[in-house]
Amino acid sequence: MEKVIEVEGLYAKYDDRDVLCDVCFSALKGEITVILGGSGSGKTTILRHLLGLLPVTRGQVWVLGKEISSLPEKEMEEMYHQMGVFYQNGALLTSMTVAENVAMPLVHQSNLPRQLIDDIVIMKLGLVNLKEAYGLYPSQLSGGMLKRVALARAIAMDPPLLFCDEPGAGLDPLSLKSLDNLILNLRDQLGISIVLVTHEISSILRVADRVVFLNKGQVAFEGPLKEALSSDIPEVREFFSVTESVGNMPPGGHGR
Amino acid sequence: MNWESSPVQFWRISDNFRTGHQIHFMQSSGSTKTIKVLETGHTRCRLNDNTLFISGSLKVDDAGDFSRAALRALRTLKLPQLTVNLEELDDIDSAGVTALLYLQRKIADRIPRIEFEGANKNVKNKIELFGSDTHIEEKPAREFEITEAVGGSTYSFVTSYLYGFIVLAADVLYWAVADLFKTKTTREGDFVRQSVHIGVNAAFIIIIMSFAIGFVMAVQSSQYLREFGADIFIVDLIVIAVMSQMGPLIAGVLVAGRSGSSIAAEIATMRVTAEIDALKTMGLDPVRYVVVPKLYASLFTIPLLIILSNVAGITGGASAAYYSLDISPEIFISRMDAIMQNKDLVTAFIKSQVYAVIIVLTGSFYGFRVEKGAEGVGRVTTQSVVVSISLVILADSLMAVIFY
Incomplete structure (x- = not known):
């Protein structure tokens, strides 16, 4: 399947602190790729690199077949015509x-x-x-x-490619579900490829085709959601086990 | 019929569209029928009898040129029915679908019946998805009545501005008095911090401005006084003008511009970022917590700023008197002693207190009135500056009438 995004050996630093370390992953056409991980794992930094908002100092970032770190300003502007960006606070x-x-x-x-x-x-x-x-x-x-x-x-x-930065942040479960359905419709009816940055587990389970799991600035797992759910990698297992424990809770909540 | 091989006579409508796509509008008089051909970017159309064939792709880059050119071409026709054949249309997007519907609506008076046919699955899905009704119900415009407009504005001014201002003033006054006896609840160091911000940080600019205005006033009047041999009266002119009017007014206007805007912007930002709500829900009165320390600081520092402004203005005037009329500082000071009245000091103090109340109340009133958003903060800040400077000048004029 055609790749809409390909990241190879991406490093990033804030001052002397390493934020991303040898990050490699790709997103496929017509799929929803979720970049997930805990707070401070480098999700937003990756998104800013994909959007060309942060300069790539080491590594390569390919978006819609073009290496964006070497794109002249004019071509980058044209690239923005091909992208839609949905920011966290709107x-x-x-x-x-x-x-x-x-x-x-x-x-x-x-x-x-x-x-x-x-x-x-x-x-x-x-x-x-x-x-x-x-x-x-x-x-x-x-x-x-x-x-x-x-x-x-x-x-x-x-746009053929849509980036969503924490779309569910601050939404109630019903609004979040309706937003997820909208995002699924965009994929199914318009064939838009979507890159979604989030840590809302319910959202990930509903929409993700493929997940990229970040841990301390590195890709700990990359692959289909199904494989992520049965992964042996401790961090990934721990991340998804929170959902299982919530799902297994008896009705009426804890303490009864 | 293969339109590309037809002998066509064509003329260019325009090649000057923003996208740079050329539009050709071609007409061929074949032996049996007339064919109109239109090409915009990736979209091609041909009109054959009562059927419009659209081929290629119709997306956002071409939809604008397509809709303009197709509208121009189809408006020249009057047909009972038109079939739009989409068999050769490979792809379409929301702009393309909207362009088709727009075209349908615009030519409905000349071609009442338009049917779409032959779309592939992809195109059909997009038309179904995007072909929703683009009609939006507009509320009927109400008739404008002058009496209603005047009445409405007056009512809104009284209820929203005047009432709000009076309520805030009462609230501020209550807490300003109450807090004199309950110092436990005030934030430690806030009075000093606000005094530095409102008073100390404004001192330099006030000294420079007052000195410059006193100097210029003396220089400009000195030549007329010299003509009449009334050189010594320059001292009277400078001292009376600065002490009774210019000194307090310069300080008042500068503090209104500088601190008034800062108070409005600070409170407005606090409201926008829900800090005011947070204070309320913590059981703190925002007026008491945010406004009252600023009022205390203004009541304390503005009199001092007026004294600085007076001294700087008179020094400026004395310097000009020395250089242009040879009036030495000793003569200036001895003459000044004779002119100055205690009343000037008292009125300056009263003015300072009135200015402080106006500046703090106006700034906080507009700050609390902000509506959500960055633009709202900018708007109330501007309004606050304009209103507080105007009120300071009006109050100054009123007090001049009362005291002199």
């Missing part, structure tokens, strides 16, 4: 309405007439079930609604 511009936020990539990256952009915006908001938020400002939305608008903006240009 990162919506508060001075603009929901519609203007979603329209932003279309206005700046395409030559579509205004009326057509408005139609696309309504349609994208419809995809995330938020048509009614069209004229509202981000400050008037709840946390879950903000995330859905951020997702609508990330897919405004129908």
